[in-house]
Amino acid sequence: MKAPLVRFAAILLLGLAGLAAVSGCTNARLVRVQPWERGTLADYTMDPGRDPLATANSEHVYFSRESATGGRGVGGSGCGCN
Amino acid sequence: MSSPRKSLPFVLALGLGLLPAAVRAELKVGDPFPSLATAGLTGGTVPATADKVVLVDFFASWCAPCKESFPDYAKLYADYAPRGLVIVAVSVDEKAAAYAAFVKKLHPPFPALHDQGQQLVRQVRVPTMPTSYLVGRDGRVRYLHQGYHGQETDRELRKEIDALLAEKANPS
Numbered sequence: 001m002k003a004p005l006v007r008f009a010a011i012l013l014l015g016l017a018g019l020a021a022v023s024g025c026t027n028a029r030l031v032r033v034q035p036w037e038r039g040t041l042a043d044y045t046m047d048p049g050r051d052p053l054a055t056a057n058s059e060h061v062y063f064s065r066e067s068a069t070g071g072r073g074v075g076g077s078g079c080g081c082n
Numbered sequence: 083m084s085s086p087r088k089s090l091p092f093v094l095a096l097g098l099g100l101l102p103a104a105v106r107a108e109l110k111v112g113d114p115f116p117s118l119a120t121a122g123l124t125g126g127t128v129p130a131t132a133d134k135v136v137l138v139d140f141f142a143s144w145c146a147p148c149k150e151s152f153p154d155y156a157k158l159y160a161d162y163a164p165r166g167l168v169i170v171a172v173s174v175d176e177k178a179a180a181y182a183a184f185v186k187k188l189h190p191p192f193p194a195l196h197d198q199g200q201q202l203v204r205q206v207r208v209p210t211m212p213t214s215y216l217v218g219r220d221g222r223v224r225y226l227h228q229g230y231h232g233q234e235t236d237r238e239l240r241k242e243i244d245a246l247l248a249e250k251a252n253p254s
Contacts, residue, residue, distance in 0.1 A: 035211045036174040036203045042144040081145045081211045082229035 035080065042079035108207040111226055115217045118170060121202040123195035125181065129168050131217070135246040136168045137239070139214040140203055141194075143175050143184035148212045151230040152188045158239060159192045165247050170195065174203045174211070214239075218246055 033041065040046065049055050063069045109115070115138065118128045139155065141148035152171075159169050169192035175181040181196045188194075197203055206215075209228055216225040216239070225242045227235055 035208055035213075036140070036142070036200055038211070039142060039144045039176055039180075079142070079145050079211055082147045082231065 038079045042081075047078075108209055109205075109215070109223060109226075111223050114222050115215060116202060116205050118202075121197070121205075122199070123172065123202065124198050125173075125185070125196040126193045128195065129170065129193055131168055131170075131221075133219050134166055134168050135219060135243060136170060136217040137214060137243070138217060139169070139171045139212060140174055140197075140206070140208045141171055141184075141212045142173060143177075143180040145211045147230040149184075149188070150232065151212060151214075151235075152190055154230075154232075154236050156191050158236070158243070159190075161240075162243055162247070163192075167243055167247065169193075172197050172202060174200055174208075176200070216242055216246065219249060 044050055059069065115136075118131060118136075118138070121128075137155075137158070139151065141151070155169055155171070159167070163169070171190060171192060171194040173181040173184070173194065173196045175184070175196065178196060178198065185194045212230050214227045214230075215223050216227075218224040224246060225238075227239065229235075
C-alpha cells in the first residue's frame with residue numbers, strides 16, 4: 001500500500017513541476033514589463049543613441065577594428081506606446 | 083484507489099485548466115468598469131459618473147501619444163460635456179511630480195487624476211499606453227481604444243459617443 005502511494009506522490013510532484021515549468025511560457029504577462037510600468041524604459045537616458053557624437057565615435061572605432069559597419073540597428077528605449 | 087498513471091492526466095488537465103484563472107484578465111468590452119470613486123485617485127475630485135457616458139483615459143507623462151491625445155480630448159470635452167459626457171484622465175505615473183508637471187503643462191479642462199500606487203490600472207490591466215474606455219450609462223465598458231491614432235481615433239470616439247449619448251438613461 002505504501003509503495004504505490006509514494007510512487008503516486010512522486011509522479012504528482014513530477015507532473016506539477018513540469019506544469020510549473022511549462023506555465024512560465026504560456027502567458028507572456030508573467031514575464032513582461034506591464035505597459036504602465038514602462039516609465040523608466042521610456043526615459044531619455046535609456047536610449048543608446050541619445051548622444052549622436054558618441055554613437056558616431058563608437059561606430060568609427062567598430063569599423064576600424066572589425067572592418068565592418070552597420071548592423072547595429074537594435075531596438076532602443078521606449079514606452080512601447082500605441 | 084485509482085492507479086497513478088490514470089490519475090496523472092486528470093491532475094495535469096486540472097492544472098492547465100486552472101492556469102488562465104490564476105492570471106487576472108484585462109478588462110474587456112461588456113465588463114463593468116471599476117468604481118472611480120473608490121479607486122483612491124488623487125489630484126482632484128472624481129466627477130459623478132452614475133447614469134452617464136464616461137470616457138476614462140489612462141495616460142502617463144512619459145507616453146508621447148498621450149500628449150498628442152490631450153488637446154483632442156479637450157475639444158471632445160468642449161463639444162460633448164454639455165450633452166452629458168464625462169471625461170476622466172487617469173495618470174499611471176509612478177512619480178507624482180511628473181504627473182503634476184504634465185497636467186500643469188497641458189492644463190486639460192477635464193479632470194486628470196493620479197492613480198497613485200497604480201491600483202486602478204492593475205485592476206483594469208490596460209493592454210497598452212494610452213488606453214481609453216468608453217463606459218455606457220450602465221457602467222459597463224462599451225468601447226475600448228488601444229493607443230491614440232490622431233484623427234482616426236477622434237473620428238471613432240465621436241461616432242461612439244454620439245451612439246451612447248443617444249441611448250436612454252436607466253429609468254430606475
